[in-house]
Amino acid sequence: MALRTAGSVLVVFLWSVAVVLGQDGWRVKYTTQSICALKGSTVEMSCSYTYPSGYTVTTTFWFTKIVNLRDDPDYKGRVTYRSDTTNGHTLKITDLRESDSAEYKFKFITDQTGGKYSGDPGVTLSFTDLQVKVTTTWWSTTLTCSTTCTLTGNPTYIWYRNSKIVQENSSPSYTVDLKTEDSFYCAVKGINSPAVCECD
Template sequence: MSPSAGGLVVFLLSVQVIQSQDGWRVNYDQTDVCAAKGSEVFITCDYTHPPGIDPSDIKDTFWFTKEKDGEPVDLRTDSEYSGRVTYGCDGYSDSCYLIIRDVKESDSAEYKFTFMTNKPGEKYTGSPGVTLCVTGFQVQVRRSDSTWLELTCHSSCVLSDRAEYVWYKNEEIIKRGSSLLVSSGSTDRHSCYLGGSSGQRSPAVYGPQRPSVSVSPSAEMLEGDSVTLTCSADANPAANYTWYKEHEDSPRASGQNFTITDFTAEHSGNYYCEAQNEMGRSISTLRLITSSGKSHSFFCSFTHYIINPAKEVTHRVTRRPLSET
């Protein structure tokens, strides 16, 4: 029996492994299997028993990865493989196969074949078995120069040189190959997957999207209170944040939160939150304003918008008049 053509992306190290003892033998057709997440895996073997045993004496054959109380656990009874495992044998040649559909990274394990006769305790397992490594894909980012970034589709195990990667820009296929050049600062989402696979795509990488800013507390406060500014932006890899104040070259703070203690009129002005990752950066502007008045205390009123580099968010701090003494 052969596996279905659709979604079969498996790469084999074609070295036979023969496990035998006193006429008992299991011959695996490969030692290692590297498969794309979501694809279909096909593993084969053949077995031999001593001449005195008739083929009709073979009671059962199955594959396993785990043992319970010293006994192998048939994959067909393992809930983790429910509905995804098929196997069988050709009784004429003693050739057997294992098919695992929609493989997951948790399926990475050593798979062994065992067969037993109708005599109590008479069985044989081919060990070591076949090691399966199921890989997802990650996009690695490397700066090529000041203008271009090189994206590489990376897997956790070594795939064949014949592997063909497919690149997406947002939801559109744009290129085939293991790497892709994109312009620095792009906010487009780039992802990859293995051609011919029904597996999932890698997580998309993209520069910081429109940052948003919040201020706490947002209710009435007194002069001398602390004010915390928070900046966040959707990005992958995750963005790093840096805060600047206008007309100052050195950053005021790093991280998503920037706290101004003992707030006074001298703290008014424009503050800039820069969100940056390997793909690019985005800058938002926050304006803290004080207005003149007769009071010695003040309160804050806030208006919040989604920010992009061309727009600003204004948070006005207004002095509140008090009765004169």
């Protein structure tokens, strides 16, 4: 039996229960504190912020390692910011890489000395690959598309048998006859063509 896995580009939109951080009117509210995503996927993390009256916000940015992601060469061409009129901010990272695994924080700076705030802790982004786990009994074999962390966004798993879709739903498992020489492919339903990831 030939087994292969393939991870497709997965866009993760996060609008979960908010996490509020801050004191004395200074706050950053993240939509989630953890994301698990596949290589090559696109992720979005969002937050909103508040601050005491009498201040004017002059600068806002997301960062890791104290560096504004827009200025970090490791993220060049892969990072975009989006904001709205209610102090909501979204960070979008495309073409996810293993090195992107980190804690992402949002910071805003005002026009007054000492008038700045960082939301801490931030959003932890974890990288994972798809793997196939094989469970065999005397009458059948169950293939399970697994990851090292739980993928964010309730993804849809797709199974291919000899390049043809045989199962397309939310289940990461597929049961086959024990004796078969067919090839099987596991993927996550996404936007672009599957990324390469093989196992024997």
